[in-house]
Amino acid sequence: MGxxxxxxxxxxxxxxxxxxxxxxxxxxxxxxxxxxxxDVSQEVFFSAWRSRETFNPKKSSLKNWLFVIATNQIRNYLxxxxxxxxxxxxxxxxxxxxxxxxxxxxxxRNNMIELVFEKLKKxxxxxxxxxxxxxxxxxxxxxxxxxxxxxxSAAKVAIHRATKKLAALCA
Numbered sequence: 001m002g003x004x005x006x007x008x009x010x011x012x013x014x015x016x017x018x019x020x021x022x023x024x025x026x027x028x029x030x031x032x033x034x035x036x037x038x039d040v041s042q043e044v045f046f047s048a049w050r051s052r053e054t055f056n057p058k059k060s061s062l063k064n065w066l067f068v069i070a071t072n073q074i075r076n077y078l079x080x081x082x083x084x085x086x087x088x089x090x091x092x093x094x095x096x097x098x099x100x101x102x103x104x105x106x107x108x109r110n111n112m113i114e115l116v117f118e119k120l121k122k123x124x125x126x127x128x129x130x131x132x133x134x135x136x137x138x139x140x141x142x143x144x145x146x147x148x149x150x151x152x153s154a155a156k157v158a159i160h161r162a163t164k165k166l167a168a169l170c171a
Contacts, residue, residue, distance in 0.1 A: 002118050005025050009049075012045060012052075014048050015045070015048070015066065016045050016060055019062075019063055019066050020041065020045070022063075022137060023041050023044050023045075023066055023067070023070050024037055024038070024041040025136060025137065026067065026070055026121060026132060026133065026136065026137050027040045027041050027044070027070055027074060029132045030128060030132060031074065031077065031078075031128065032117060032121075036077060036081075039077075040073050040074060040077050041070070041072070043073050044066060044069050044070045044073050045066075047069050047073065048065070048066060048069055051069075060146055061143075061149065063143070064143055064146045064147050067086060067133070067137075067139075067143075067147040068146075068149075071147060071148065074125045074129075075125070078125070084120060104124070115170060116166070116170060119166055119169035119170050120132075120166060122169055122171075123162060123165055123166060126148070126158065126162075127158070127161075127162035127165060127166075130144060130148065130155070130158050130159050130162050131159070131162050131163065133147060134159050135149075139157070141155050141156055144159070
């Protein structure tokens with residue numbers, strides 16, 4: 001890929017192959033619907049292609065830029081579907097299923113995951129985003145602060161506070 005990273009459709013294809021799984025997982029955890037996550041994830045890459053001239057590799061990595069687009073696409077989707085139920089708990093159960101665990105351990109684990117997801121939904125949008133980016137996507141504080149357009153220290157504090165809020169809700 002050239003210095004712009006998105007100079008031709010082949011570059012977008014390479015970006016898609018490299019980052020689609022990460023983008024999809026982030027979107028899925030925010031929307032908790034496989035169908036919505038597929039649609040929104042696909043739109044992230046369409047949007048990236050349409051706005052490729054705005055990407056500046058000196059200001060942001062391609063990965064961070066795609067996560068910024070994903071965050072905006074999630075917000076757009078949520079605004080468009082306010083009041084609609086986008087949660088499919090069966091899909092969440094499938095996602096965490098581990099065939100090697102015995103049935104009782106699996107049931108306990110699924111109940112805990114459902115509880116955490118239910119409690120996560122009670123947090124505000126920013127707290128949900130920051131926790132998913134940090135703990136599910138395993139992004140660095142620097143990456144998170146760039147994606148969410150926050151100062152590094154503010155991102156650290158926000159993660160700490162969001163983690164405490166989620167822990168209190170799960171207690």
